Amino acid sequence: xxxxxxxxxxxxxxxxxxxxxxxxxxxxxxxxxxxxxxxxxxxxxxxxxxxxxxxxxxxxxxxxxxxxxxxxxxxxxxxxxxxxxxxxxxxxxxxxxxxxxxxxxxxxxxxxxxxxxxxxxxxxxxxxxxxxxxxxxxxxxxxxxxxxxxxxxxxxxxxx
Numbered sequence: 001x002x003x004x005x006x007x008x009x010x011x012x013x014x015x016x017x018x019x020x021x022x023x024x025x026x027x028x029x030x031x032x033x034x035x036x037x038x039x040x041x042x043x044x045x046x047x048x049x050x051x052x053x054x055x056x057x058x059x060x061x062x063x064x065x066x067x068x069x070x071x072x073x074x075x076x077x078x079x080x081x082x083x084x085x086x087x088x089x090x091x092x093x094x095x096x097x098x099x100x101x102x103x104x105x106x107x108x109x110x111x112x113x114x115x116x117x118x119x120x121x122x123x124x125x126x127x128x129x130x131x132x133x134x135x136x137x138x139x140x141x142x143x144x145x146x147x148x149x150x151x152x153x154x155x156x157x158x159x160x
Contacts, residue, residue: 075105082149086141088115101145107131111142 034045080103085095096116103109113124127134131146138146
């Protein structure tokens, strides 16, 4: 009989310990819930939560607008650069001439071409919109530099 009494007592103690732990967790949760509210009634707590939700919605909308603005602006920054060295003249040695394509996200920008001859180096700049020359026709080398710039950007994004 004594053994049964001890066994029941141990089970009751374990049960009480479990209930105490559960009660402690509920009390902590309720303290967090009413934190920052002057009066601890449920209406004030729920009003606080709804106010926080409204503030969060406004903040999220503001962040979305900012992100859209940044996305529109970033497309206009230099994103693609291509460099092509070549030899335009048969009487000079080496690939000392080059084309540098500097483009934004919409393939708009400039190409700088340097043609090196024995006694002189000439520079040309051409405006590019959407990968095509605007005021002047693009040479084959300039087109290759633009394609190279676009290809390098796609490779960095992992699309090729």
